[in-house]
Amino acid sequence: MSIEKTLFAAADKMRGSMDAGEYKHIALGLLFLRHVSMSFERLHDQLSKEEYSDPEDPDEYLAESIFWVPEKARWSTLAKQSKDPKIGIMIDDAMRAIEADNESLKGALPKVFGKESIDRTMLTGLIDLFTNLKMEGSKADFDLIGRIYEYCIGEFASSEGKRGGEFYTPKSVVDTLIEMIEPTKGRVYDPCCGTGGFFVQSEKFIDAHSGQRNDIAIYGQERNHTTFGLARMNLAIRGIFGDIRWNSEGTLVKDAFADERFDYVLANPPFNISDWSGELLREDARWKYGAPPVGNANFAWIQHIHHHLSASGIGGVVMANGSMSSMSGGEGDIRRALVEGDAVDAMVALPGQLFYGTQIPACLWIMAKDKSNGIAKEAKLRDRRGEVLFIDARKMGALVPGSRKQKELSEDEITRIATAYHAWRGEPDVGEYEDVPGFCKSADKDEIAKHNFVLTPGRYVGAGAAEEDDEPFEEKFSRLMGELRGQFAEGRRLEKEIEDRLGALG
Structure with a gap:
């Protein structure tokens, strides 16, 4: 099953207790958290190997246009605690911590994970799903991210009706x-x-x-x-x-x-x-x-x-x-x-x-x-x-x-x-x-x-040229009559099948 369909299948299970639009923010919020953490950890590992670099210096990340992710907000930290009853609150705190350290993100990230209405088991499942999602923390991820983003926005726009459209x-x-x-x-x-x-x-x-x-x-x-x-x-x-x-x-x-x-x-x-x-x-x-x-x-x-x-x-x-x-x-x-x-x-x-x-x-x-x-x-x-x-x-x-x-x-x-x-x-x-x-x-x-x-x-454009039809009239008439007889026969078969089934119910 594709990642898009997997995400929507997970959403389907939640339809009784969660609005489709709310799930959208949860799925996309976790996708964001996973990617920025991967980008951060990728550079963190690189800096750790360099003699004169400090992997815990936010300026090192700013210089590379990569968001600084505090320790408690890193995906590796959250994934280890995915089964904790307070995981939703932890994710909200992670979002706030990232916003606090990255001016361009202030007020942009969803803080809805700690609501009582959010099923912790669903959050745990999504964290596991994204943990197993192969991402590099680089531009190579963008095609996958784009597919998921477009799928979620489009699918939930459809679910939310005109308001989504x-x-x-x-x-x-x-x-x-x-x-x-x-x-x-x-x-x-x-x-x-x-x-x-x-x-x-x-x-x-x-x-x-x-x-x-x-x-x-x-x-x-x-x-x-x-x-x-x-x-x-x-x-x-x-x-x-x-x-x-x-x-x-x-x-x-x-x-x-x-x-x-x-x-x-x-x-x-x-x-x-x-x-x-x-x-x-x-x-x-x-x-x-x-x-x-x-x-x-x-x-x-x-x-x-x-x-x-x-x-x-x-x-x-x-x-x-x-x-x-x-x-x-x-x-x-x-x-x-x-x-x-x-x-x-x-x-x-x-x-x-x-x-x-x-x-x-x-x-x-x-x-x-x-x-x-x-x-x-x-x-x-x-x-x-x-x-x-x-x-x-x-x-x-x-x-x-x-x-x-x-x-x-x-x-x-x-x-x-x-x-x-x-x-x-x-x-x-x-x-x-x-x-x-x-x-x-x-x-x-x-x-x-x-x-x-x-x-x-x-x-203004007028009518287009009619498509050429090389089939002789007699052959076309015979072919169409054959198709029509076949459709009539199929109709009679279905009618009898319906009558038989209704009779069995009686």
């Missing part, structure tokens, strides 16, 4: 935006960063393209304090450091980076939020293209993201499909102003069933601060002023193995979407852009105006 963006959606935006150098911002998925994938993108992690600086804000802690833990476990901030009012009401501008903005805001204090923000400077309706925050998020782009910045935001066509509350006028102001670079319609906890279909808005010829020439890109690229990916995606509802985009599908966008922008080494019926279309403002500034890609 608000802060978890499926990996294939994150990957699509990352491949389109390509955050390689500069400042990256997520105004509703959730558990930090966009930041993690940005780092992976840079690594995959032989770039330098230090070439990007990370900034984020999150309203949910529990999720804020998960984000900091998620980033810390990978050695990713950024300026992540929390406040209870949320980004739209209290913008932590009001005067900052960013080269890349990536976001998955909660869809269709009505209680966003819109009435109090009617005159906000961010609403360059029109005041968003009080009853829906979608266009507040879109304009917030555009407002925070640098002079040549690119932003990508996940939105509910209604944002592409809604006319209520002046949204149609805002959309028109965005298009006429050259704020919209591309629109991508996504397939359904991608998100945990909600079946609301979604789309991607790609925003540009400036598509002028000057910037285009500087970046050796095509001048796309007056045009918007539409991509219809609704027919893409396949069910996740073992799931009846959840879909994901394949790597090839993500590459196809991203390549179309990069070719349209005129980027080198991706080939010339061409409209593809049923998939992508570059439309100018006049054509968009004919559609009353509705930005649904299906209106």
Whole structure:
């Protein structure tokens, strides 16, 4: 059994006495503790062998960007006491001790292990499970950590319903935006960063393209304090450091980076939020293209993201499909102003069933601060002023193995979407852009105006070419009739089996 399934099987046993979300923090908290302890002990052993090094000097670890772990918080210490009735309290104390000695972790780690509702036997089992988990305390662990993290966050987002879906963006959606935006150098911002998925994938993108992690600086804000802690833990476990901030009012009401501008903005805001204090923000400077309706925050998020782009910045935001066509509350006028102001670079319609906890279909808005010829020439890109690229990916995606509802985009599908966008922008080494019926279309403002500034890609890309069918009609008719007769026969067999079983019960 894989480590992910083992973890969830353990959670399954606890469903009667513990909320799924609470177990998530226990599993991920212990994963964090195990990894930082392994990283610490690895360097500790190395320093112990060096004549002039002190393995108990915190500065030695700071110099290597490794968290200092006090004696009582080390995994080896806790593992020896895993069967102690007070193990939960010991783990909470370990978390507090690590926070006390590492400024960047203050307030980030879960302290829920000592609750009376937490089964000590379950904690002992998880400690044993993680003790036997092969980890090196180095970057080699990150693939395994990432798998467990994504599995836990995704699985529990599904268990927690829509509330979970608000802060978890499926990996294939994150990957699509990352491949389109390509955050390689500069400042990256997520105004509703959730558990930090966009930041993690940005780092992976840079690594995959032989770039330098230090070439990007990370900034984020999150309203949910529990999720804020998960984000900091998620980033810390990978050695990713950024300026992540929390406040209870949320980004739209209290913008932590009001005067900052960013080269890349990536976001998955909660869809269709009505209680966003819109009435109090009617005159906000961010609403360059029109005041968003009080009853829906979608266009507040879109304009917030555009407002925070640098002079040549690119932003990508996940939105509910209604944002592409809604006319209520002046949204149609805002959309028109965005298009006429050259704020919209591309629109991508996504397939359904991608998100945990909600079946609301979604789309991607790609925003540009400036598509002028000057910037285009500087970046050796095509001048796309007056045009918007539409991509219809609704027919893409396949069910996740073992799931009846959840879909994901394949790597090839993500590459196809991203390549179309990069070719349209005129980027080198991706080939010339061409409209593809049923998939992508570059439309100018006049054509968009004919559609009353509705930005649904299906209106522009048209129908794809029909698939060729070489099977002769007579053969197809005979084959289909044979299949139909077989299905009828199977139906009669099942009907008789049901009657027999019901008769036996009588």
